Amino acid sequence: MPATILTAPAKINVFLRVLGKRGDGYHELHTLFHPVTGLCDTLGVDPGPEGDFFLRCPGFPDLEGPSNLVYRAWKAHGEATGLRPGLFVTLTKRIPMGGGLGGGSSNAAAMLRHLQARAGERALDRDTLMALATKLGADVPFFLMDGPAEARGIGERLTPAGVDLTGLTLVLACPHLRVDTAWAFRAFDTARSGPGAWESLTTPALDTKNASPVSPLPVANDLESVVFKAHPMLRKIKEKIVIAGASAAAMSGSGASLFGLFRDENVAQDAVRALDLDGVSVHTQTL
Numbered sequence: 001m002p003a004t005i006l007t008a009p010a011k012i013n014v015f016l017r018v019l020g021k022r023g024d025g026y027h028e029l030h031t032l033f034h035p036v037t038g039l040c041d042t043l044g045v046d047p048g049p050e051g052d053f054f055l056r057c058p059g060f061p062d063l064e065g066p067s068n069l070v071y072r073a074w075k076a077h078g079e080a081t082g083l084r085p086g087l088f089v090t091l092t093k094r095i096p097m098g099g100g101l102g103g104g105s106s107n108a109a110a111m112l113r114h115l116q117a118r119a120g121e122r123a124l125d126r127d128t129l130m131a132l133a134t135k136l137g138a139d140v141p142f143f144l145m146d147g148p149a150e151a152r153g154i155g156e157r158l159t160p161a162g163v164d165l166t167g168l169t170l171v172l173a174c175p176h177l178r179v180d181t182a183w184a185f186r187a188f189d190t191a192r193s194g195p196g197a198w199e200s201l202t203t204p205a206l207d208t209k210n211a212s213p214v215s216p217l218p219v220a221n222d223l224e225s226v227v228f229k230a231h232p233m234l235r236k237i238k239e240k241i242v243i244a245g246a247s248a249a250a251m252s253g254s255g256a257s258l259f260g261l262f263r264d265e266n267v268a269q270d271a272v273r274a275l276d277l278d279g280v281s282v283h284t285q286t287l
Contacts, residue, residue: 001042002090006114008106010036010095011142012252012259014163014173018188018222026138026235027185032161033102033139033257034148036172038285041095041103043070043110048086057091069108069136076132081122085115086135096281098178100253102139109133109143130156165287169268171246173237174281177256179227183252186202187226219248219261234258237280242269261287 014032021027048054057063066072070089078084089111095103112133116123124132133140138155148161182220228235234251238258241249245267246260262268268284275282 002046004020004045004114006043006045008041008043008095008103008143010039010101010103010106011037011139012036012101012170012257013221013250014064014165015218015250016221016223016253018185021189022154028153029151029155031151031155032148032163032176033142033151033155034161034163034165034287035143036101036170036283036285038147039095039101039172039283041107042092042108043114044090044092045108045114046088047080048088048230050086051084052086053084054088055091056089057093060091060093062090063093069104069140070111072136073111073140074115076136077112077119077124080124080128080132081115081119083115083119083122085118094213096174096257098180099174099257100179100181100251100255101172101174101257102143102253105137105139106138106143108136110138113146130158165261168247168263168287169265170283170285170287171241171260171262171268171271172252172274172283173241173258174283175233175256175258176279176281177231179231179232179255181254184223184227187230188223190234191226219250221251221253227251231256237278240274240278241271242248244268244274246271 011033014034017030019028019030049280053071055064055068055071095101097103130141133144134156141156141158142149145158148163149158150161151158234256238249247263249260251258260271271286272282
């Protein structure tokens with residue numbers, strides 16, 4: 001049993017608007033992050049030789065290298081504080097990768113929280129910590145917050161969101177498919193470059209079912225149009241969620257995961273059964 005076990009929850013983007021491309025190549029976004037606390041990776045942490053970091057990820061050996069965000073978080077925090085505690089870390093993955101659920105970013109944030117707790121008087125101040133987190137990844141700062149947050153910029157300008165989804169049932173469908181984030185944004189840029197292209201990026205057939213149960217915030221994702229065009233099965237999964245009776249449904253991040261918000265838990269279970277028939281991994285929880 002590891003000396004310390006850290007939990008790293010998933011997230012969904014309740015809505016995601018792509019406002020434009022910036023001069024630095026990143027995209028200006030407006031999104032609402034919501035944690036999914038019932039779907040978590042775990043990091044088992046044991047002490048190791050001072051200054052050394054060892055990472056195991058059972059079942060995913062390709063994640064054990066220096067490019068992993070957990071290692072990069074440890075390294076960056078050490079460079080900022082001068083503290084490099086020796087750690088043996090076992091990362092157990094439960095959040096699907098490439099699904100728009102923020103697993104890697106959440107892992108990094110969990111490590112930063114752990115290092116901050118150990119650092120004592122040498123812990124980073126909040127602004128410095130958030131700036132460091134942003135350099136690791138645009139979603140990392142959100143996972144250093146508690147609860148839903150509205151984000152702008154590349155996702156780093158965060159404010160706590162006064163959004164209450166308490167009592168709604170979340171059905172999260174995770175197809176066995178990865179969508180490359182960089183590709184999704186490039187495809188979106190290309191699709192909206194022609195005359196009238198912006199309007200063509202909507203999904204009118206589903207708009208009436210995208211009315212948010214937390215009005216006036218919409219539940220929608222600007223990237224759906226291009227991702228659904230490349231992967232029609234994702235549109236079909238969303239349609240199943242909608243037909244099953246979701247109050248709102250959307251893709252999370254750049255996909256491939258999709259979610260529905262249900263007012264009635266029994267209705268939500270109908271959606272789960274429909275998705276199970278397609279061999280899609282499904283997570284459900286009451287928010």
